[in-house]
Amino acid sequence: MGIHPPKIETFDVAAGTNTDPKGHVRAVDVYREAPHGLYVSRAMVDHPTMTHLRSWLLPDLGIRVTEFWWRPGHARDQDWYLDVVDVTRDGTTWRTEDHYVDLVVHTGSVQTGREIADYMREKYPVDL
DSSP: OOOOOOOOEEEETTTTTEOTTTOEEEEEEEEEEETTTTEEEEEEEEEESEEEEEEEEEEETTTTEEEEEEOTTTSSSSSSEEEEEEEEETTEEEEEEEEEEEEEEEOOOOOOOOHHHHHHHHSSSOOO
């Protein structure tokens, strides 16, 4: 089994677009550049479970923080989704390189490492 290459996503502020790792180009509703990073807000057109996303690309922290808005009946028990990423910038174009390390945050929820491990084993069983 080989290692997947990192997922690269492009955020073109000047063009008002976001290109996902599969090459799909989508319109962005709002870009805001700040000293600490980039804010992105866009619709999830034709997505079966989500309607909208808001993300903050934070290069100094090496993370992308995302809030998803869900279609009725598809809400998940999460407030924030964090991707461990490298964020680079070339003029008005930002890029993230996703390293497949993700954290789901649910405000007010405290889980132990054992609870998280049990959940992962149940949700993603692996025969060793």
